Amino acid sequence: MPHSAIAQLKRLGRKTLEQPNWFDYRSIGLDASDVPALTALALQASYDDETLDEFEGYASIHAWRALAQLREPAAIPALLALADTNQTSDCDWLIGDLPNVLSTFGAEALLPIEHKLCSGQGDIFARAAMAEALTHIATNHPDRRDACVTAIAKSLQAFTDNDPVYNAMLIISLVRLKAVEQASLMAAAFDANRVDWSLLGDWEEVQIELGLLAERQTPKPRFIDWHPTPQDTTELDDKRYQIHIALDNIAPPIWRQLTLSCWTTLEELHAIIQAVMGWEFAHTYQFTDRHGNIFVPEPELVRPAAGRISKDDSLVSLSEVLQQPGDILHYHYDFGDDWRHTITLEAVDDHADDTLFDPVCLDGGRACPPEDCGGPWGYQEKLQILADPEHELHQDMQDWFGEDFDPEAFDLSACQQELDSLGYVSGFPDFAPLPDTTGKPRKAGKKNKRRQQKKARKAQRKRKK
Incomplete structure (x- = not known):
């Protein structure tokens, strides 16, 4: 591939990333021979959207998306390496893209993803992205569904040592795959109080999602803060x-x-x-x-x-x-x-x-400051003018506040x-x-937490694709 294709990729910028559908990177001449260069570029990812350059700062994101489209298995280890950085959870682009990127490789990525998922190492959100990638693979390759469920369940088996937030995210993936066969494992995690309820609800909510219950058997909890040690909220x-x-x-x-x-x-x-x-x-x-x-x-x-x-x-x-x-x-x-x-x-x-x-x-x-008065400093400056009859803006300020305004009043x-x-x-x-x-x-x-979560995830996937 001519060097100009990489140069074109570096000039695609953020606006291209925000399109409903991913850019077709083959259209600028990228092919399998560019995997090493794209890999190196992907691993140079920045993790602060605020400091990203308008064009080249987003080149890493374009690089890993290009690798996903080329679907060369040699790129899988490098893409998994993206999850190894200790700043993974700071990059919305990476966390949003990883499941989609890895799942494009289908069955060839299953074992490497499982290894990463069950390693017990690294950022919990990056590992949860591995579980989401497996749900995508299972959806696109139904014959691999059982293997994907087994891999996610294998990671959940360590629920006593896992972060409760991570356990909740694993269970969300199992629920999306309707993994009824793993109900006893999920129940055990809930019984041990090792699942953060705030992400998906309690065990009854999960059973309803799985089709194991038609309706709640107990009053719906208010989803107050989950604590890793049991609390008597009564x-x-x-x-x-x-x-x-x-x-x-x-x-x-x-x-x-x-x-x-x-x-x-x-x-x-x-x-x-x-x-x-x-x-x-x-x-x-x-x-x-x-x-x-x-x-x-x-x-x-x-x-x-x-x-x-x-x-x-x-x-x-x-x-x-x-x-x-x-x-x-x-x-x-x-x-x-x-x-x-x-x-x-x-x-x-x-x-x-x-x-x-x-x-x-x-x-x-x-008294409360008026709306849109300039914040603490703007408000206090206006009060100084209001208190000074000799100030050239005194009358204007008095008109702005109104005759009845008394900053010291409280009723x-x-x-x-x-x-x-x-x-x-x-x-x-x-x-x-x-x-x-x-x-x-x-x-x-109250909002239905599961419905809201699905809506948010659907919107996120639409935004990132």
Whole structure:
């Protein structure tokens, strides 16, 4: 192949990668003789989308896709080597592409993938990508389905030593293959409390997906935080939290203190914060716990830091992220103005009356800044102008804020009325629709985790192909 073909590949850039269908690399003259050069290029992958050059920075991605299209078995070891880097989980392109790339080799890649999957070494997300590759091979080559199921099950047999998140991802692959023959193994992993429920639901949910149960035999769990050691969550049934919410980078502080159920979801907490602080549901938001995990309405669109995860905020309760007084949760609202809030758990109390699940504002200080005022620094600059009658922009600022605005005011009664206007009892699954960041009503009730997960995976595959 002329050197110009590799040069053309390096100039394809990101836009080509984002097309619905993969680029036809043979059309620029690539063939089997280019496997060594493409292999070397693929292994030079960058793992930070923000620093990728517009063209050559994406050449590695084009290289491994080209190798997949050429389907030369000699490329398999190099493609598997891509999963060996300790930064694999940082590259969305790689994690998204690996299953599709490896599965194009069909049965020839089965044993190498199985070896990588069962090695017990490396990034759990890269290894989970091996399991997903096997599900693709089984789907495209039905005669290899049993071998693929056996390979995935072999890795799951080490569930006591595996990361519980990894076990959940293995079970997701087995469920996709309807591997009913491995039900006892999956049940054992659940019984040992070695499966992260937040990814796929409990064992009854899995049995329903496998067709082993027609419907649930017990009440559906709320999918609170899974812990590697069994927890008696009934102890949390009679708890309410007292929390303190404060805006960061503002002095004097703007803050609120309230009580609410420990079962309040973070989606509900978003609405509560909007009401109690005085925001207007006008912008996007995210929660971040003390470990760096992210909780948002659409976790599939967020890339957390290495070793961290993103979850649907409607499926996470306060009891997951705050357990002991002093625990902290961060709430980021309006990424443009950059309003950051620190939520601190102050006390955990027993309750004797279910009405105490209602969020109650206890106290607070100072008015909420207006929306779109420039963030903490822009707001404080505007207040300085507002407080200076001699400033040339004083009248303009007074008109902008309005005559009734008092930055030092806090009305506890009005704050509670805003909370009551939400129209639901926090901590229970059936609550009134909450406004989303555009002010439109959100669908009431819990989302079906499995349906959402399938939708996200389908969208991801469509994006990456």
